[in-house]
Amino acid sequence: MVGFIGLGIMGSGMARNLLEKGHRLVVWNRTRAKMDPLVEAGAEPADSPREVAERADVVMICVSDTPDVEAVLHGDDGILAGLSDGKLVVDHSTISPSATLTFASAVEEKGARWLDAPVSGGSEGAQRGTLSIMVGGDEASFQRALPYFEAYGTTVVHVGGQGAGQMVKLVNQVLVVVNQLAVSEALLLAQAGRLDLRKTLDAVKGGAAGSWMLANRGPQMIERDWRPGFTIDLQEKDLRLVLEAADELAVPLPGTALVFQMYRALQRRGLGLEGNHALVKALEEMCGLRVGGEDPPASER
Amino acid sequence: MVGFIGLGIMGSGMARNLLEKGHRLVVWNRTRAKMDPLVEAGAEPADSPREVAERADVVMICVSDTPDVEAVLHGDDGILAGLSDGKLVVDHSTISPSATLTFASAVEEKGARWLDAPVSGGSEGAQRGTLSIMVGGDEASFQRALPYFEAYGTTVVHVGGQGAGQMVKLVNQVLVVVNQLAVSEALLLAQAGRLDLRKTLDAVKGGAAGSWMLANRGPQMIERDWRPGFTIDLQEKDLRLVLEAADELAVPLPGTALVFQMYRALQRRGLGLEGNHALVKALEEMCGLRVGGEDPPASER
Numbered sequence: 214m215v216g217f218i219g220l221g222i223m224g225s226g227m228a229r230n231l232l233e234k235g236h237r238l239v240v241w242n243r244t245r246a247k248m249d250p251l252v253e254a255g256a257e258p259a260d261s262p263r264e265v266a267e268r269a270d271v272v273m274i275c276v277s278d279t280p281d282v283e284a285v286l287h288g289d290d291g292i293l294a295g296l297s298d299g300k301l302v303v304d305h306s307t308i309s310p311s312a313t314l315t316f317a318s319a320v321e322e323k324g325a326r327w328l329d330a331p332v333s334g335g336s337e338g339a340q341r342g343t344l345s346i347m348v349g350g351d352e353a354s355f356q357r358a359l360p361y362f363e364a365y366g367t368t369v370v371h372v373g374g375q376g377a378g379q380m381v382k383l384v385n386q387v388l389v390v391v392n393q394l395a396v397s398e399a400l401l402l403a404q405a406g407r408l409d410l411r412k413t414l415d416a417v418k419g420g421a422a423g424s425w426m427l428a429n430r431g432p433q434m435i436e437r438d439w440r441p442g443f444t445i446d447l448q449e450k451d452l453r454l455v456l457e458a459a460d461e462l463a464v465p466l467p468g469t470a471l472v473f474q475m476y477r478a479l480q481r482r483g484l485g486l487e488g489n490h491a492l493v494k495a496l497e498e499m500c501g502l503r504v505g506g507e508d509p510p511a512s513e514r
Numbered sequence: 515m516v517g518f519i520g521l522g523i524m525g526s527g528m529a530r531n532l533l534e535k536g537h538r539l540v541v542w543n544r545t546r547a548k549m550d551p552l553v554e555a556g557a558e559p560a561d562s563p564r565e566v567a568e569r570a571d572v573v574m575i576c577v578s579d580t581p582d583v584e585a586v587l588h589g590d591d592g593i594l595a596g597l598s599d600g601k602l603v604v605d606h607s608t609i610s611p612s613a614t615l616t617f618a619s620a621v622e623e624k625g626a627r628w629l630d631a632p633v634s635g636g637s638e639g640a641q642r643g644t645l646s647i648m649v650g651g652d653e654a655s656f657q658r659a660l661p662y663f664e665a666y667g668t669t670v671v672h673v674g675g676q677g678a679g680q681m682v683k684l685v686n687q688v689l690v691v692v693n694q695l696a697v698s699e700a701l702l703l704a705q706a707g708r709l710d711l712r713k714t715l716d717a718v719k720g721g722a723a724g725s726w727m728l729a730n731r732g733p734q735m736i737e738r739d740w741r742p743g744f745t746i747d748l749q750e751k752d753l754r755l756v757l758e759a760a761d762e763l764a765v766p767l768p769g770t771a772l773v774f775q776m777y778r779a780l781q782r783r784g785l786g787l788e789g790n791h792a793l794v795k796a797l798e799e800m801c802g803l804r805v806g807g808e809d810p811p812a813s814e815r
Contacts, residue, residue, distance in 0.1 A: 409678075416671040423725060468772060
């Protein structure tokens, strides 16, 4: 039996893929109504994270942030209260690497094992089963979890020991947002220089200037299509984790810190649910220029 | 007859490819000795840029910076003194987009035409004939120059009117250096987090974090191989052009400006001839951590 705790936009898709691959599944979610569609599809409902840990051999967690993982682990009805020898806890949330080590120790004191396994690929990846999974922990636990990972992940990489999965996810986010800054500044300069933005994109995307962000979000930005692959709110939360980890490790990340401040400003403007490529709006706002148009409408100034 | 002015590391490779494709070629270089290998290969030497303009129908320029283009254009022995009706001047240098418009006007006053056609792909691309060429100017001139471009370029894109080629090149450089900042910060965080850098790269390079810089310069940075595809000195000069153009256009480019400052600092340390991926050394220097090792040797602190 496999357990799944946290049936949000990511977890619900992942849990459904486990069911569809024929795994017996017990689920719990803080908002009970979110369990209903999965129960109708064949999952068994539990009354608490503790019950999931009692009934399942492998317990997946997929919640939002470090305090949420802490909440489902600790307390009378938490996972730790239901854990016993030989069980495995897998955390798919993106959380603090240093808190991860504390959680892993608490789990191991119960005789169970821990993997941190944050994912990337968004809600679409969760639904289609095409997530990337970055896994930290011991090899035996990785092999034990692999059949479940393969239900919803296509790129599953064992990157190191406990905490390494979370750290690689943070490294991933640094690249994502600073590449996004590159695309934002490039398109703004191109706009100011009155270039044809599509021709510009075609001329540069295949060379040393190329990136996933440029190829995938560049055209969306030119169209001013701000639908999220990943929201500013989630990106801002992940960048807070990055900057906290960098602070603990005494590493300067000036570009990442700059992007964090820009996302923070956009949140205040109420744009937290737009896609992370709306980063360009922070620069547009500074100078009153607008990518893909002449000037912003008065309402956006 | 085609003319080529400026036989440096880029121009010599491009001129040689013109000869090898069977074009009759007249050449000039400020340092005369650099003409010798091409004259041995069949090019005709000229005594001045004026003589090149008198003898050739299409005159290519490939020099370092805006003042160098000005120098070969103006003066008693300059291109302008030798130009006449119907000739075409093509500038392969990377220079100021606004100065480009001034140069183009001066050329057109002589009844000749102008294309700005900066290249990317480095000295290897010039030698192998695999450059990318971003061309600004009118369509008829573009078509006229195309057979020559095809002698040394594989990606030749007509991006717009006069100056647009230079502007696209600057947009390209914004992407190149800010993507390089992303890779530098990501690898530094990974190093501080004691990750296996190669596994980390493999885990993230195929997804939303991916870029040409990560795939191509990431492994080189891990190996601490600072041989240049493009030097810090040239990158710093191109960024100065970017920031001057952005200043003229009143566009804020905070990330690009940050990288410029970092390259400036590395030049002062005497690293101007290392590859642009040595950007990471600016961050390493700030915190005393070293990508691909534990700590910097005392000499590098």
